[in-house]
Amino acid sequence: MIQQQTPSVSPSAQTGWLPAPVGELMPLVTGLGAGLALCTACDLGLPDAVGEEPTPVGKIAERVGANPDLVGRLLRALAAFGYFRPAGADHFAHSRLSSILRTGAPEGGGVFLQTVRDEWMGGSWTGLTEAVRSGRPALPARHGKGMFEYFAQDAPREGETFNEAMTLMVGSMNDVLAEHIDVGNARRYIDVGGGQGTMLRAVLRRHPQLEGTLFDLEQALTEVHEDLRTGELSGRCEVVPGNGLESVPEGCDIYQMRTVLHMWDDETCIQLLRNCARAARPGARIIVIDQLVDPEKPDPMSTLMDLQMFLIAGGRERSEQEFASLFERAGLEFTRVVRTPVLLHLIEATVPAS
DSSP: OOOOOOOOOOOBTTTBTSOTTGGGGHHHHHHHHHHHHHHHHHHHTHHHHSOSSOEEHHHHHHHHTOOHHHHHHHHHHHHTTTSSEEOSTTEEEOOHHHHTTSTTOTTOHHHHHHHHHSHHHHHHHHTHHHHHHHOOOHHHHHHSSOHHHHHHHTOHHHHHHHHHHHHHHHHTTHHHHHHHOOOTTOOEEEEETOTTOHHHHHHHHHOTTOEEEEEEOGGGGTTOOHHHHTSTTGGGEEEEEOOTTTOOOSSOSEEEEESOGGGSOHHHHHHHHHHHHHHSOTTOEEEEEEOBOOTTSOOHHHHHHHHHHHHHHSOOOBOHHHHHHHHHHTTOEEEEEEOOSSSOEEEEEEOOOO
């Protein structure tokens, strides 16, 4: 009879108290709990309740109207992940991560996390199982309408928070992206689906010879950056409302789309790209700014965003080869990928000369 040996256990940050390989599941399990704990802390208002100096747990609990014992335990758990930090007996202070969750923090961490906490996002993720079974995106199945229609008709506050979060997160990359855009001899540059116009603003500021067009749905152009409307760039920029799935303005040299195609399925993307190809001059360029998925080296950010895009809108993140296929089916010639040091990259195509 062979006696089964109990595996030796060496606790670590990776495996916790369980032996490998089961213990290697622990980061996923603890990460889920940490995320929910952080959402709870923000729901309670703990980031604003912790002061500039170390604050007693009792005072924090009093400020948010919660149980002192459990507030202390919640803060202790979050401190283990770098959110807040212990500062003496029953006192907590801010860490670098928790400080950006305070109301009005310039980094906007609280705004971004509010989007994650909103029902439309959380409800979409809880619908992942059924979405995988059915092939239907969760948010439209749950609410009977697309995401932007849902925001406009049923959840305007959530829509405003989402727009603010995207402006903070994606907008923080604008200058780096603009540095990597080679405009060549282009004279007319259009941002298709550009929203507030922060990407176009970065490009126009960097290239004073360019004239720009900001193009999006009318409801998406209500908060265009003042530099483009009435400020220093207004003389070189026109703001044009319209639906890119119907048509886009003609005669531009560069048609740019930032974080647009990942919202849509392939057929919708091809329709938009074809409209750009029809409107553009021969030899004009198409610049898609999006994440890239590497099928051989999957990373957490792009792969989870890929699922999220499907859940909320039926979209997807794509590989270089998948973008090349979209361009070919739209009658464009795939030319290159320009990789950047940030999350998003430039995927380029040209309009055939004939």
